[in-house]
Amino acid sequence: MIHYDCIIAGSGPAGLAAAFELLSVKQDMKILLIEKEKVSSGGLRNDCKMNFTWPIGFPVEYWNREDSSRYIERVEQFLQPDIMPQKNLSTYQKRASRIGVELLMIRQSHLGTDGGLALIKTLLARLAAAGVEISLEEELISIDKNTKTAHTSKREAGYDQLIVAPGRHGFDFLRRFMRENDIAYTDNSIDVGVRVETRLEHYPIVKDYYDPKFIFPERTRTFCTNSGAAHVVQERYTAANGQTYYSVNGHAWSHERPPNGLVNFAILRSVEFTQPLASGQDYAEFLASLAMLTGGGHPIMQRIGDFRMGKRTTKDGLNDDLYDFEPSLPSCTPGDISLAMPAKFLRSIWKALKQLDTIVPGVLHPGTILYYPEIKLYANKPVFKDEFFMAADDIYLIGDGAGTSRGITGAWASGLRAADGIKRRKGW
Numbered sequence: 001m002i003h004y005d006c007i008i009a010g011s012g013p014a015g016l017a018a019a020f021e022l023l024s025v026k027q028d029m030k031i032l033l034i035e036k037e038k039v040s041s042g043g044l045r046n047d048c049k050m051n052f053t054w055p056i057g058f059p060v061e062y063w064n065r066e067d068s069s070r071y072i073e074r075v076e077q078f079l080q081p082d083i084m085p086q087k088n089l090s091t092y093q094k095r096a097s098r099i100g101v102e103l104l105m106i107r108q109s110h111l112g113t114d115g116g117l118a119l120i121k122t123l124l125a126r127l128a129a130a131g132v133e134i135s136l137e138e139e140l141i142s143i144d145k146n147t148k149t150a151h152t153s154k155r156e157a158g159y160d161q162l163i164v165a166p167g168r169h170g171f172d173f174l175r176r177f178m179r180e181n182d183i184a185y186t187d188n189s190i191d192v193g194v195r196v197e198t199r200l201e202h203y204p205i206v207k208d209y210y211d212p213k214f215i216f217p218e219r220t221r222t223f224c225t226n227s228g229a230a231h232v233v234q235e236r237y238t239a240a241n242g243q244t245y246y247s248v249n250g251h252a253w254s255h256e257r258p259p260n261g262l263v264n265f266a267i268l269r270s271v272e273f274t275q276p277l278a279s280g281q282d283y284a285e286f287l288a289s290l291a292m293l294t295g296g297g298h299p300i301m302q303r304i305g306d307f308r309m310g311k312r313t314t315k316d317g318l319n320d321d322l323y324d325f326e327p328s329l330p331s332c333t334p335g336d337i338s339l340a341m342p343a344k345f346l347r348s349i350w351k352a353l354k355q356l357d358t359i360v361p362g363v364l365h366p367g368t369i370l371y372y373p374e375i376k377l378y379a380n381k382p383v384f385k386d387e388f389f390m391a392a393d394d395i396y397l398i399g400d401g402a403g404t405s406r407g408i409t410g411a412w413a414s415g416l417r418a419a420d421g422i423k424r425r426k427g428w
């Protein structure tokens, strides 16, 4: 059995950052980076807009402004992003503050999905050149904590340090992993919402601020705005009961691709559960299965014009003369979101949309499409033994799957922080 100084499971930004940071202090470190998919680097493959201001992407349970700002500086130093200019925002800001909404000013860069792929290629080549063994289509299955052995889909391997960074798709895996290894965790929060798609002229703010972050009352916010060559996409998940469900999301290509004149963004509401409901994940899966039931196995889409009148969108009505653009995710089922979304979420989101329409008039054009469900699974909250995300001796849980980040920059920072923990314990 081969023995490694460090095994990293998951090649998303969290795992990559940990590998780079460890190598920066110990060039001869023997690192194995395994990735269960055929392709690597997880969520870096999507849109790749990065936020470089606290608290975007940095869950406040684990990050305060001071810590995250120090880490953001390090992420920035490594990734060297081109920060996009923001301009002409004072009118939007004034309108927002008049109605109790905040427009956060966040430093951002945007590579686009194609730019993200190029970045991944460069990063992996650098790691390989530095001697990291990168193994695709290899999944961490379980470990034996006592002998420090990792069981993967391909082999058994010894480790001195283990970093687990499985992302949101590894949510279920991580829960099982924590249960098997006596790592206590809670999972009591959830973000649920819709993805809004409209024409660029109905949401022109994106020309001045790529991903505008509006914070509405009732823990509701805009999230992940895409424009240029922008598309709504669906992500496939498997629930604990084996059922498949989809959550919508969005991405955009870089400015090298011809624009399609559309914008998409999410409006999400966060809820934290108390007794007797213990699991945000179980609740998310229940909501998603209701959405799949009403959408015939697909996400639902509804035009604002129909939503306002309290009627479903139909296939025929979807593209008549009033409704002037084709949905970018046509596989969704035209339907009625209010049949599938609980009132607590629906009311807050509709209220937020009306406020947004006051700030950016036109976004609620009758042709605007709402896609449902968009559900964010970062509810796992392991009980850590130290501030460096060590959950058991020599085992670190990081990235979105462990709830320590909510975006590329935060995930990268969580990888740096775990590596810092290892460095400190080793006295490097």
Ligand SMILES: Cc1cc2nc3c(=O)[nH]c(=O)nc-3n(C[C@H](O)[C@H](O)[C@H](O)COP(=O)(O)OP(=O)(O)OC[C@H]3O[C@@H](n4cnc5c(N)ncnc54)[C@H](O)[C@@H]3O)c2cc1C
Pocket (backbone or CB within 6 Å): 009, 010, 011, 012, 013, 014, 015, 034, 035, 036, 037, 040, 041, 042, 043, 044, 046, 047, 048, 049, 050, 051, 057, 138, 139, 140, 141, 165, 166, 167, 168, 169, 170, 173, 224, 233, 235, 249, 250, 251, 398, 399, 400, 401, 405, 406, 407, 408, 409, 411
């Ligand atoms: C469509 C889409 C668009 C997005 N756009 C943006 C954006 O523009 N900006 C932004 O900041 N964030 C965006 N995100 C979110 C972002 O991708 C994540 O926040 C980030 O990638 C999290 O990093 P991570 O390293 O924790 O996990 P991931 O990037 O998800 O990587 C985890 C990796 O671990 C692998 N894995 C899982 N389980 C195992 C296992 N048992 N063994 C081995 N490997 C395993 C997975 O296959 C995956 O490749 C987007 C996400 C999606 C889906």
